Structures are given as structure tokens and as C-alpha cells.
Amino acid sequence: MEKFTVLNGLVAPLDRANVDTDAIIPKQFLKSIKRTGFGPNLFDAWRYLDTGEPGMDNAKRPLNPDFALNQPRYQGASILLARKNFGCGSSREHAPWALADYGFRALIAPSFADIFYNNCFKNGLLPIVLPEADVDRLFHDVAAFPGFRLVIDLPAQTVAYADGSRTLGFEVDAFRKYCLVNGLDEIGLTLRHADKIKAFEDKRRREQPWLFGA
């Protein structure tokens, strides 16, 4: 997994509440058995004017000029600013895969749906929760200042305006932060406890044998 320490990135706004994972990556693209290549179909139904199907040449499809990510000023954005309950709906990890594949490395919203929030960390994507009022102000500033950038410092747990005019703190679980900062594979970390898992399992097998058995 790619490490995440400090990110100085362009911010793109997505001003809708309750953006669900079906909207982030529509189901017709879930038939892939790979983890990559979802970026061109991120927000497919909003981004293009036609209906997307797997196998289409996305470069030839008509873009929806009203959709924020299609505006020239947001090209190359690596930080997505969103509204509450972002990532609700299905558990598909294709949603963070698509966001990461598109080029996002961090998301900022007043709240995220649980499973989606978890999935982000496994893919080097940092979801940051900020109070509603701060998010409101960020939406305002992104609109007001073309080229608006933020500096996200994960070790310091801060989000700062690139010109240094404002700095906001954010919370993140210590363990998740540790994994993300060091780009660690969680399976490898867990397997350090293999003996403990084995012992737990043996005890469980003795006490509740009906939970086991081929």
C-alpha cells in the first residue's frame, strides 16, 4: 500500500449529501475481477451524458459540463470535498478503488458511512471528518478561489490552507494512522498474532464445537 504522510493537493468539491457507492461507481462496472481501472467510471452517471457500460471508450463519451469534476479548474485534484454521509450504501470496495484510481488521496466530509470509511484506509485513501461549519467554509473557499489547495499532514493530523492562513485539526485512530503512514499490509500485521488466534480458536472449538466442522 502507498504511504500517506503529507499531501499538498488541489481540492475538488462535490456538493451533495448522502453520495452512495452506487453513485461513486455504478454496478455495471463491478463485474471486473481486478482492483484497478475504475477511475474513468468514477461518478459515471453524473460525469457523462450517456449511460456507461463496461468496455466503452470513455475518452469518446460526452461529458456533463455541469459536473464539478469535469471543470478545467479541478483537473488534477487529489482532495475531494464532500457532504455528510459520503459513501453510504453498498460495501463495494470498488468505490475507494475508483476514487484512488482517479487520483484522489484524501476526502473531507462532515461524516462518512462506516464500511466505506474502513475501506478507504485499506487503499491508501485518507477520509477526514471535519465539523459541518468548517466544511461549509471550505466549500465556499473552493468556489471563491480557483486553484484552492490544502496541505494535509497526517502525522500532525492537520488540514491547512496552502497559504498558511488557516489550520484545522482532525481525529484519526492511532492504529489506522500507523498503518497508513507506514504503508503497512494489515494482514501481515495481524499474522504476527497467529499464535494468539490459534489459541483463541482452540478454546472456542472446545467450548462451542457446533461452530466448527466441515
Add this chain to the structure above:
Amino acid sequence: MAPQTLYDKLWAEHVVHVEDDGTALLYIDRHLVHEVTSPQAFEGLKLAGRKVWRTDSVVATADHNTPTTDWERGITDPTSRVQVEALDANIRAFGAKAYFPFRDRRQGIVHVIGPEQGATLPGMTVVCGDSHTSTHGAFACLAFGIGTSEVEHVLATQCLLQKKSRNMLVQVDGALGRGVTAKDVVLHIIGRIGTAGGTGYAIEFAGSAIRGLSMEGRMTVCNMAIEAGARAGMVAVDDTTIEYLKGRPFAPGGEAWDRAVAHWRTLKSDPHAKFDRVVAIDAREVKPQVTWGTSPEMVATVEDRVPDPEREKDPVRREAMERALVYMGLEPHTRITDIRLDKVFIGSCTNSRLEDLRAAAAVVKGKRVAPNIRLAMVVPGSGVVKAQAEQEGLDRVFRDAGFQWREPGCSMCLAMNADRLEPGERCASTSNRNFEGRQGAGGRTHLVSPAMAAAAAIAGHFVDVRDWR
């Protein structure tokens, strides 16, 4: 010891290890696997040269992509077939306790077959790469959906890294009115607390109305806990739970059964256990529900009208309402019962069990689907449900009324197979999500109970099933 909630007990029973920041390594008893969220996980295992930690925890089926017609022709959509074949190959290579592949007579929606086979047992942690895993909480399991990286993590380690959620109690007391079902209860709850109302919580559903539900009804309620933002929903063990499990293929028998039951009986919240949030609902106030928007919280009763965004003070909500009404092609103040439909879908892991099909059949018996309905279909949740329904003659009732009687699977719940809405088509659906495009690009979904969907198919528009004759 301080009194514990059911969730506290289930959590404590599965903690293997705790990191300094409170992140726990939780042991997983049952891992349900389907074709959409597993290929990348198996691929990851292969690449890392890892094995499945405990194959007898894995129960797998193909459900999301499988067609519901012409099974003898196989899966004609090439991308769907690749995914289903990938699952076949992965199970062959890695092993499982049970696999119900495409066309097996026990195949079906993963959340229907787990309980049906007795593969879901009280006190288990149950996970699946699917958000509606919360369904299994009806059996006093700690059951929740996970992403593909977590699927791989469970396959490799039998554990998951988790932070404990807070406790919420949704207490539903009183008797449900005639024609009011578990689906209406859960939509009512979501309307009350909102789609983010349960975020960060595990919800226990309790009270006399919940205890009065069958296991099927409890599954319907827990199924939609995720639509209220909660990862897990659960119901305590009682006689209904134990009766349901008795004699199921994977349930214990003999002396093990008695020992198991003794343990299962402890799986309930202690008196005076502390909940971080309590929501009380009077069951007598619950009416048949119909969603009008593009989020399950955008719900009204069948007596209501489509709401007016003008009256909403919160600007973010107002905008969401306006956008939803445009998408849904609805005008404010329209009576819910004046909404005319194009299609009717009875199915999904929310409402495709025998009890649901019986309720729908009772409504349509001896009647005909309205001429404006282009397609009314019933998709049983599993091959077992289908066979039982046919034994009772329910398939005849539906067919005689003009419904299509299909093979089991997820079908038009998410439209990954050929079953879908065309742009602009309006559907009464017993599924769980009315998001934009969920049932097909541009399709318009109204979530309802099976009885309400059945009545709408006959009338051609929504009707109050309490008045049904």
C-alpha cells in the same frame, strides 16, 4: 459485572487481542462469500502465497450476477460469467464448508441461504463482502458487511480489525395493525432516525412488536439496519429463534443441540444494560410505508402525499429533496395512492422468503395484474424458497394473476443481471435501496412491503393494503 447489552456480549466473546488505541482483533465464525466482492480477495491471497485460515467457516454462493430465466442456457452475459466462474475456481482451489453454485437447488441470495441452511447460528460473528450482512443479526449474531480487503483479511487470518460501536436500542412496542409488516416497521424507523441516524452504532431491535415477528420478519428489519447507517442490527434469542433453527442442515443435533441452546439463551441484553441512545416506537402508529425519493429516509405513509421541499428549512435537505423529486418525476402534494407504476418487483434479501411470498400471494389470489404494468415479477430468495412456494401452489397464484415466476437470485434489486428498469420506468419494489440508478440507469424505485407491492401490481398504482378486499 456491570450489566451488558447483547452487542457487548457478542463483542466480548470474540475479542482475540486489543491494540493500544482500542482497535480489537475480532474472531470471525462464519464467512459468507459471493462472486462480486471476492475475486480480488482470492487474487490477493494467491499473490501473497497465503492459504485460507479456516475453510470450514466459508459458505459461498453465486447470486448477484446469475440470470433468473433460461437457466439451461447458462450465463450468457460474458462479464457476469467470468465473475461466477472465478468464484467456482476459487472455491475449488481454496475450499469451503459449503458452496451452492449457479443452478444448485440450494443456491440463492447469500443472506437468504445462510439462515435457511442453519449456517447462521446465534452468537456467531458473521461477515460477508456485502452490506446487507446485517440481516443475520436477527439470530443474535454480530453480523456486518465488509469490503474486499477485509474479505481477504478474514480469509487469511480468520479475524478482522474492528473498533467497537456504540449501543443503540430501538424499542418497538405494541401490536402491529392488520396489513402492517416488518418492512413497514423498518422503513418507519429509518424515516424517524434518518439514513445516518445509526452511524457509529450497533442497533438492537427489541420490544413486544419485534418479539412478535417471525424470524423472516426480524431478518427484514435487521437487513435494513444498514440503511439507517448502522453496520449491525440484532435481535435477542427467544423461542422463535430456536424453533426456526431446529433441524436445519447445518444446525447442531443431539447433545450438541442442547448445549448450544443453553448458550444461546444467554444471548440477550441484561436488565438495566446501558444504551448510548434509545429510540421508542409505538407499533400501533406504524402504517404501510412507501418511499417517494432516492434515499430510504425519503419515506411516507400510504395515506400521505409527496412532500413539498418548500417547507424544508435545512437548505442541504431541501436541495436533496428537490433533486430527488426531479429524478423521481414526482410533483409535491401528489397523493401516494395516485402514483402509477410500470413494473413490480417482489424479491431481494429484504423480502423474498416464504412468508413474504405468502403475503403477496394472499393479496393477488384470483386477481389480475393491471394493464399498465409492463412487468410484475416474483424472484424467490433461494431454490429452497422456490420449491416450498411451488409445493404450496404459490407459483400458480402468481402466474394466474399475470406475474412472472423466476429463478432465485438478487435480480432487479441491483440489476447486475438482465433484470432492470429502463430509464424513467417506475417500480414498486420490495428491495432495500431506492438510490438513483439502483435498479437500472434512470429507473425510479419505490420501496414497499410485499403485500403493498402485490396490491400495487393489481391496482396499477399504490393502494392502502389495509383496505384490500
